[in-house]
Amino acid sequence: MEKTEMILQEAIKEISKIVDKHELMAFSTKYLGKNGILSEQMKILRELPIEEKRSFGESLNILRDKLNDLVKTKDKEIEFSLLKEKLEKEKVDVTIPAKPKEYGTMHPIEILKKDLIDYFIERGYTLRDGGDIETDYYCFEALNVPKEHPAREMQDTFYIDSETVLRTHTSAMQVRTMESTQPPIKMISAGNAYRIDEVDATHSPVFGQLEILVVDKNVTMADLIGTLEGVVKHLLGEKTNIRVRPSYFPFTEPSIEADAVCPKCQGKGCSMCKCSGYIEMLGAGMVHPKVLEMSGIDSTVYKGFAAGIGLDRLAMMKFGVSDLRDLYENDINLLKQFK
Amino acid sequence: MIVTLKWLNDFVDLSGLSIQEIADKFINIGFEVEEIIDKSKGMERVKVGRITKLTRHPNADKLQICTIDLGNDETVQILTAATNVFEGALVPAALDGADLPNGVKIKTTNMRGEESQGMLCSGEELCIDDTVYPNALVDGIMILDESTIPGQQIAEFLGLDDVVFDIKVLANRPDCQSVYGLAKELSAGFERKFKEPELKINNTKCSMPLKIDVETDKCPFYLGCVVKNIKLAPSPKHIQNRLKSVGITPRNNIVDFTNYVLHEFGQPLHAFDYDKIENSNIIVRNAQDKEKIVCLDGETHELNSNIVVIADKKKPIGIAGIMGGKEFSITEDTKNVMIESAIFDRVAIRRGARSLGMRTDASARYERGVETISAVNGMNRILSLISEFNIGEVSENIVSVGKLQNDKRTINLPYAEIEKTLGISIELDEILKILNNLDITTTVRGDKIECIIPLIRVDLERPVDLIEEIIRFYGFDKISYRYCENTSSIAGGMENLLKVEQNAVQYMMATGAHQVRTYGFRSPTEFDKLMLPDKDLLRECVKIENPLSLDYSVMRTEMIGSLLYIMALNSSRKNKDVQIFEVGKIFTNEKDKKDNLPIENKILAYLTSKNVDFFEIKTITEMLAGKFGVTFSYKPIVIPFMHPNICAEIIIGNKNVGFVGKVHPQVTKNFAINHDCFYFEINLNKLPPKKERKVKPLPKFPAAERDLAVVVMEDTPVGNMIEIIKKAGGEILENVELFDIYQGEQVEQGCKSVAVKLMFRHHDRTLTQEEINEGFNKILSRLETTFDAKLRA
Structure with a gap:
């Protein structure tokens, strides 16, 4: 070697x-x-x-x-x-509980609102914002509800003065939108509406509403019902069917109300639908030609549909809340459940 | 609107249809059914029986054995413990299998050796009281009068063999505030013939003087007719039963008939005591201010000039369309009556009823609108009832003032418009059938359908109204759904402020805060709780004219009150470490130029009861600034409800966009919160739109770091120092980072040492040592001149 x-x-x-x-x-x-x-x-x-x-x-x-x-x-x-x-x-006991730090939550009514906004934005709608305080003109007159019209009785209104109100519905945004935008229009607007109602388990003087408005050349009742079916299925599940029945709103003609066939009992009647088999979802209709005309839209060329969804009772039904007051009380132990 | 099945049956044959089928039809044609009451429920197996034999029970002291005749040769044995029974008495007998209204089920039983095939009933067991049958609540078995016979169904005898529907009638259908109108709808819905009632009036030759003067424009049509020698009595039983079913207490035949016609035809009627009318002269006029009248309710009502009255020369005898005067009402002494069937102005009645705080069946109908033709129909109907039951002599002249509107409206409905609106095509024949079923007369002219509208259908004004009628009866379920496939596509999206709001909510959730939802109402007393001085701008609020209560009487001008209120609730429930936020609106008294509406601002507000310090909260606002793409600066500010020394206003440029700090401990106390709270708010309306994202190239040349420590007076604001450093450093100073503030040994009393890390960099070359020194010295000298700073040795 x-x-x-x-x-x-x-x-x-x-x-x-x-x-x-x-x-x-x-x-x-x-x-x-x-x-x-x-x-x-x-x-x-x-x-x-x-x-x-x-x-x-x-x-x-x-x-x-x-x-x-x-x-x-x-x-x-x-x-x-x-x-x-x-x-x-450096060994640690990984089983020791962590210091508590949680994500916050969204308010249940806001969850529902955002869910609906996302749904419609995905479908090409424009979200618009409107004021809670509205002129009598946009809230009533332009929606074919002149002063002393019996339909004003349907919605007890808070007045600021004779020409100014707390809007009784988000429909006030319909005419504002049509005045500022030429068709085609696909608009949603979400916000608060006000009506004189004492606070109780199912009533509140303030409630959330979502407005839907479509104005174009080939819009029909069939499109309205299809759109409503879509949103109801989105909210309550693919298998949910809707029932459409005639109704009356001064600013739509024909007017309808859409109910969901109760997804829990399939129309047989249960606690969720208060034994009726149906859940009232929304009011809607084809925009009244007078309303189109007052907004400067040619009603012989364009048609439109509009719908309004009340968010509070929908939230109660969807989240199993039996008393509306619970949603406005804001106890964080309730809010924390909406993770 | 309450209607009964039997009443509807007077106008349209509903036989063979189940209750559910009728209810479903109502719903499908646009009438919500709020309640259905089958008044005979539980009485199916209860019949009238006659006690033919009465014996003591051999083995039971307290029981009696009744042999009951049920008619048609049918006899049963029934045991009873009641003591008020006697041989020959007519009684309600519940038979084997009965399921009584009070829930008791009846079976044949054996009682101490004797068979009982049913039970004799008390009023209580049938769930009825004295309004249904006199003395129904007597102690013991109900004893029936002799107007019945054995074997009759008890429900039929008691007038309870009917079904009551409570129907919601929408505001556009005043014509359906009547049995007549709803029956017409069902007739079209089921395609069954409508039966117009036969109106037969037996005019007598008698003619009584009657003069009617209408002195107001609020009464376009007035009919008056005198009926002589009336026979006042209870009205026929079936009329009483129907009135009771719809919730009206029967009085006497004349009054009952007016109520009956009101309900049946939707026409309010009134009967006055004719002989009390001064000079037989009716005057319809506006009331005088402060004029008084005692009405049927027994109350004295003070009138005003907006109210219309029916009067004679001397005084008002009734409030038009609302309620009659007591003095002129029908009493046992009344001999002759004047029947009024009139039309009053909708708005006048509504205002009048409101100002008096009275709402009656009559006023409710006038408010919705009644057509003149209805006044004629109503008058004819009551006179035919009076004739039919022979209550009095009908005067041959009906006095009429005003014009009867009987010009029928014509609407031309373009056929193509139907499909354009509904999205389905419907056969012309089908369309005509539906319209004709509604009494609409149709003529096809070219591509249009000419439609003549019945007078009572005031809601039908335009072609689209007829399209609704067509689909209402054709059925919405026959429309196949479409999904806006034929509409144009648009970009969609949302306004900037809404994006900002969504971002803010998402970020606030990440900090662990919970979103709350509060009303925008305030009580003005809350301004005091917030310790706002008398003339504070926040007290300038939008007031509601007709609030629910003081608590909800103005619109909020600040958000903090809402959150403190929620915090107080959580605090009272011992909820700890509460972090809440809301994006809510505040309302100012200032008006916008376009619509003259109060300006609304969206505020992100946050409140926490966690044991934190100011800087933890400031960290959140700083992170939000990043999220919003803005730079906030902070300046001490005094706000009445915030801690005087722990609160900063948040500024962008020179614009105030919010504030952050500790809530004034006295304010938390005022809201009954027993711990410290930190709060911030940012006005989202004041944030500039987020800049479009464009990438800045990463630096290619090295940075140079220098530490700088200076001694300044202890009350020198560090934030201001950093701003000065940034200005002095100019372009090459990339970043300033505070790393130490020190007071104590080695630093003069009343002073503090502030140490920062300076980072210098040039974007297209490496900085020379000289340049860095120059930058450093510039900064130092600015600190020296501005803050009297001294370089720390």
């Missing part, structure tokens, strides 16, 4: 026993240091005759590289075992 090979073997044997940086330093000095074994051999090399110098020199170079590798590898090994030791000390 050559001399260099013997040194290497010796070094491998020796380094395998090393466990810390200190010993490794000593090893490094012993073999690679100024007066180390490698230097000793270099001195010998210098003494050698020229014909042996070349091959021995090469062997020594290889030896140096290998020794350097050994030290580097060992160094990494020691570093890692030190890290392992450190990690061992």
Whole structure:
């Protein structure tokens, strides 16, 4: 065996026993240091005759590289075992409960509102915002409800003065939209509406409403009913069917009301639908030609449909709330349930 | 509107139809059924029986054995413990299998060796009282009068063999505020013939003087007719039963007939004591202010000039369309009556009834609108009833004032318009049939259908109204759904403010806050709770003319009150660490120029009872600023309901957009909250629109960091210092980061050390040492001159 090979073997044997940086330093000095074994051999090399110098020199170079590798590898090994030791000390009891930090919640009526807004925005509708305080004109007159019209009795109104009201429905946004936008129109508007109702388990003087308005050349009652069916299915499930029955609103003609066949009992009657088999969902209709005309839209060219969905009772039904007051009381223990 | 099955049957044959089928038809043609009461429910197996024999029970002292004749040679034996029975008495006998209205089920039983094949009933067991049958609630068995015979169904005898429907009639159908009108709808719905009532009036030769003067424009039509020598008595039993079924207490034949016709034809009628009318001269006029009248309700009512009265020369004898005067009402002494059938102005009646706080069956109908033809029909109907039951002699002249409107309206309905509106095509024959069933006379002229509208259908004005009639009876269920496939496509989306609002809600939820929903109403007393000074701008609120109560009487001008109110509720329930927020509206008294409406602003408001410090809350507003794409600066501000020394106004540029701080402890106390609260609000309307997103290239050259520590007076606002540093640093100062504020040893008393990390960078080259030093020195010298700062050694 050559001399260099013997040194290497010796070094491998020796380094395998090393466990810390200190010993490794000593090893490094012993073999690679100024007066180390490698230097000793270099001195010998210098003494050698020229014909042996070349091959021995090469062997020594290889030896140096290998020794350097050994030290580097060992160094990494020691570093890692030190890290392992450190990690061992850092052990935590992962079963200890975390400090409480929760996501907040959206108010149930707002959840429903956002859900409906998203549904219609996806279908190309424009969401518009309107004022809670509205002129008598936009809330009534322009919707074919002149002063002293019996339909005003249907919606007991809060007045600010003789020409200003708290809007009784989001339908007030219909004419505002039609005045500012030429058809085609696909508009929704969500917000608060106000009616004189004492606060009780099913009534509130303020309630959320979503308005839907479509005005275009080829809009029919069939499109209205299809649209309503879509939104009812979205809210209550794919299998929910709707029932359409005639109704009356001064600003639509024909007017309809759409009920959902109760998804829980399929129309047989249960607690969810108060034994009627149906759940009242919304009022709707084809925009009355007078309303189109008053908004400056040619009723011989364009037709429209409009619908209004009350959000409060829908939220009660959907989330199983039996008393509307619970939704306006805002006890955080109730709100927290809407994660 | 309450109607009964039998009454409807007078006008349309509903035989063979179940109650449910009739109810469903009502719903399908647009009349919600609010209630159905089968008045005979539970009495199916209860018959009238005669006690033919009465013996003592051999084994039970308290029981008697009755042999009951049920007619048709049917006899049963029934045992009873009642003591008021006697041989020959007619009694209600519940037979085997009966399921009584009070829930008791009857079976044949054996009582101490004797069989009882049923039970004799008391009024209580049949759930009836004295209004249904006199002495129904007597202690013991109900003893029936001799107007019945054994075997008759008890429900029939008691007039309870009828079904009551409570129907919701919408505002556009005043004609359906009557049995007649609803029967007409059913006749069209079931396609069964409508039976017009036969009106036979036996005019006598008698002629009584009657003069009617109408001196107001609020009475377009007035009919009066005198009936002589009336025979006042209870009205016929079937009329009494029907009135009772619809909730009207029978009085006497004349009064009952007026109520009957009101209900049947929808025409309010009134009967006055003719002999008490001065000079037989009726005057219809506006009331004088403060004029008084005692009405049938026994109350004295003070009138005003908006009210119309029926009067004679001396005084009012009734309030037109609302209620008659007591003095002129029908009494036992009344010999002759004057029947009024009139039309009064809808609005006048509504205002009059409101100002008096009276709402009667008559006024309710006038408010909805009654047509002149109805006055004629109503008068004819009551006179025919008077003739039929021979109550009195009908005068041959009916005095009439005003014009009878009998010009029928014609509407031309373009055939194509039907499909254009409904989205389905309906056969012409089908359309004509539906219209004709509604008494609409049709003639097809080219592509149009000429329709002549019956007088009572005031709701039918335009072609589209007829299209509704067609689909109402054709059936909405026959429309196959479409989904706007034929409409144009538009971009959609939402206004910027709504996007901002949605973002704000999402972010606030991420902080752990819960969204609440509150009313925009306020009580003015809450301004005091918020310690607002007398002339504070926030007290300038929009007032509601007709509020529900003081608590809801004005519109809020601030959000904090709403949230404090919610906090108080949660606090009273011991809910801890409450974090709530709302995006709500506040309303100012200032008007916008376009519509002259009060200006509304959307406010994001946040309130917490968590044990936090100011800076934790400021962190939230800062993160929101990032989210909104704006930079907020903060300045101390004094707001009456906030802590005087822990509150900052939030500013963009030089515009106030909100504030953040601790709620004044006295205010939390005023709201009965027993812990500290932190609050902020941001006016979303005042935020600038978010800039379009464009990527800024990442820096290519290294930054240089320098620390700078200066000593300043302790009350120097650090925020202001940082602003000055930014200004002085100019373009090459990329960032300033505060890392220490220190007071104590090594720093002079009354001073503080402020240390910041400065980061310098140039975007297209590496800065030289000189440039960095120059920047640093500029900053330092500005701090020295502005804040008297000294470089810390």
